[in-house]
Amino acid sequence: MATPLRVLVHGGGIGGLSLAVALARRGHTVEVAELREQLDALGVGIIQPSNALHVMRELGVLEQCLEVGFEWEVLTICDPAGNPLAKIPQPRMDGAPANNGIPRPALAEVLGRAAAEAGATVRFGTTIAELADDGEGVDVTLSDGSTGRWDLVVGFDGIGSPLRTRLYGDRHRPEYTGFANWRVTVPRQDEVQGVVMSTGNRAAKALLTPITPELMYLGAVFAEAEDFRPDPERAHEQLAERLAGFAGPVAEALTHVTDPAAVVYSRISQVTVEEPWHVGRVVLAGDAAHASTPHLAQGAAMAVEDALVLAQELDAAADVPAALAAWEARRRPRAMFVQSLSRAVLKQETGTATTPEEDELLEIGIPGAAHVLVKPY
Structure with a gap:
């Protein structure tokens, strides 16, 4: 588009900030409305697979990510005792x-620093209170009482997206899978030079993921009742109980888990917006449109790909509606592949019956999916 746009991004997470960087560097006016008071990202750490790092390169922040993270090349599969079964180059x-x-x-x-340097503005403690799309623009009132008119509103506001509810009501609420993720940061062991995945009977898997030269996180997936929450006083003990069948590096990591407050617990849910991801000039992206289980480690990667591809389609299209249609045509098949295979892997690992379509996806498997996803997006 020849004329710079005014874009409001609802949500200052990984996807929202990536979009702010991509658009601001292209000369668009970008404002991010973030409900939190600062960019204090929740959780422990994440994996940036190669396709996510490719986006970081396009945003100009690849080297900064590598400087504060831990680059790795090989996935190691172990038995519950910690004995290596396979080493898979990525x-x-x-x-x-x-x-x-x-x-x-x-x-x-x-990403926050890059967005600011590119000229984007982040408004903390704010969310959308009212929204009216007249086809030519979107009039928005924010929760702080301020108003503005935007050419495009993008909802990168997560799996519980308020903007999704505003557009579609309760038709696309998060679906709990019956499983939950436990994660905690611990000192990195010297032998953990990449992700180490141990498989067992009670847990779908336990993973050790290096996130800095000094730190890694221990993650494990278990079947949990929907209303279960860890005991704030003994969450570390509850995690140890669930991992009692694991030895080797997983057991060693557990010796460092002594603070219940350090344990991060999250239910694994998914969202599939089967209707178009945009209504007029308001569009959903990332987890707001297509949240997946974490079994391919591609959730954040899909969000940052969404962001970069949206910026590219806004470059190429004659107007906003055409850009949104072209963006969704590129993004939906890839995001649905990740979601469908991630869910199939979860079901396979936990002994849940799979459909014939899921069996076909499982023939690709996690290693095959990695090769699919390093193709251009």
């Missing part, structure tokens, strides 16, 4: 490493 996209583990707060800081 593929890479042109110009990007295979993987990088990074603390979530460090990634938020990198």
